[in-house]
Amino acid sequence: MPDLLDKTNTASGVWADTAYRSEKNEAFMAKNGFVSKVHRKKPKGKPMPERTRKANALKSMVRSKIEHVFAHQKGPMAAIVRTIGKARAETKIGLINLAYNMRRFMWLERRRAPA
Incomplete structure (x- = not known):
């Protein structure tokens, strides 16, 4: 993730899928002034906590608007x-x-x- 983030970008939010959530990435973002908007993973063998589900849903609303653009460019x-x-x-x-x-x-x- 450090190679993907541009420190000169004025936007501090980092929106990403659960694959990018790790202690190393979270520490890097916190150290460099980025705000993590990365989805949280569901605990293994347990239901998704309601608070986490709602937070992921809010993040998905933002991410879907961007991903639809890329999907349209790639598809039609x-x-x-x-x-x-x-x-x-x-x-x-x-x-x-x-x-x-x-x-x-x-x-x-x-x-x-x-x-």
């Missing part, structure tokens, strides 16, 4: 990045994001337009 847009070099990959990802934003804008405009 068939966006696959196969390039050599970071600059080319960044350019391709930027163009994919631009295309998604234009599609989303047009969809929102059609919804807003009077019939």
Whole structure:
């Protein structure tokens, strides 16, 4: 996780799946000023505590909004990045994001337009 987080990013929240919850990652985030929004795991052999279930549900509401964008780019847009070099990959990802934003804008405009 330390390689994934950018310390110059002004947003302090780190939203991630349970796979990223570990003592090492939590300590790294706390030490570097990040706020952990990582899902908590269900205890083995026990039901999920209600408090944990509700906290995970709130985190999922935020994460799902972001993950739907990536799912749309990967699915209907068939966006696959196969390039050599970071600059080319960044350019391709930027163009994919631009295309998604234009599609989303047009969809929102059609919804807003009077019939």
